[in-house]
Amino acid sequence: MRTKSLLSAATMLVAGLAFAAPALAQEADPKPFDGLYVGGTVGFDAQPNDVGSSILFDRNRDGNFNELVTTAAGANAFAPTAAQPGAGFCNGRATSTGALTGCTNDKDNISYSGRIGFDKQYGHFVIGVVGEFGKSQVRDSVSGFSTTPASYVMTRKVDFDANARLRAGYAFDKTLFYATGGGAYAKTKSSFATSNTANAFADNGSRHDAWGFVAGGGIEQKLGRHFSIGLEYLYNQYKDDEYRVRVTQGTAPATNPFVLAPNTGGTDFKRSDDKFRWHSVRATANFRF
Known part of the structure; x- marks a missing residue:
């Protein structure tokens, strides 16, 4: 609902300013979207539903995360039982440090950026970077x-x-409609939390490089010779699969599921979803030289 409300408000704002633009722009400008510009954006980012996300385990630490963590009796330590019907996984943050009480939703929030670009206008057609x-x-x-019970949370x-992206569009006088897309980089920050106080946990560092792409489109409206505002949508996707957590024995007994023989050295964790994705709806403002 928040994304829809933002989109509606931003659309109304751009439409109103587009209607008023002729009064604000008195100078003739045969190529209003030609040349260098700098600007910024502010918007709202929302993540798609990632139902089915889980944590994967590497029990023998061979780099393949395709093994179950089992109890001394051979039962899956992360499968529901009559005593612990809430065991398993959820696509959110655990709402307690102990028993199986569920998860909160992922956090959608604002975003902001600075930008520099260059356009070249050929008649009605505009291409740029x-x-x-x-x-x-x-x-x-x-x-x-787990059926212990305990919670294990991986967050990024x-x-x-x-x-850095290309954009191409069609200009109607001082209004530009465009599509855009290109490569992208993010420095991600991951963390781990657990209510398990018996085992010992260590990660491979919190910050990692993630590469991906962005794609979308928008509308830009000139207000005078040098200023423009707009509304833009971008889909963002990054491959983020480097974060690992290793659990070792700590003060837990040798019958602990994470250190059961023959793999007594511990167990590695990682997320099942290696794509970090979100949708962005942003207001833009540019100064054109």
Whole structure:
């Protein structure tokens, strides 16, 4: 609902300013979208539904995350039982540090960026390049609940992100409709939390490089010779699969599922979903030289 409300409000704003533009732009400008510009964006980012996300385990630490964590009796330690019907996984953050009480939704939030670009206008057609550097404040978690009971939460967010993309569009006087897309980079920050106080846990570092792409489209409206505003949608996708957590024995007994023989050295965790994705709806403002 928040994304729809933002989109509706932004659309009304751009439409109103487009209607008023002739009064604001008195100078003749045969190529209003030609040349260098700098600007910025502010918007709202929302993540798609990632139902089915889970935590994967590598029991023998051979790099293949395709094994079950089992109890001394041979039962799956992350499968529901009569005593612990809530064991399993959810696509969110555990709502308690102990028993199986469920998860909160992933956190959608605002984003902002600065940009520099260059366009070339040929009649009604406009082609150009744009680069951005900014930050999205989305947060994406997945949780596992064992029959112990205990919770295990893996969370990721964005330290900063950048992209370089092409855009191409069609200008009606001082209004430009365009499509855009290109490569993107994000520095992600991951974390791990658990209510398990018996085992010992260590990760391979919180910050990792993630590469991907962005694609979308928008509308830009000139207001005078040098200023423009707009509304833009971008789909963002990054491959983010480097974060690992290793659990070892700690003070747990030798019958602990994570250190059962013959693999007594411990178990590695990773997320099942290696794509970090979100939708962005942004207001833009540019100064054209």
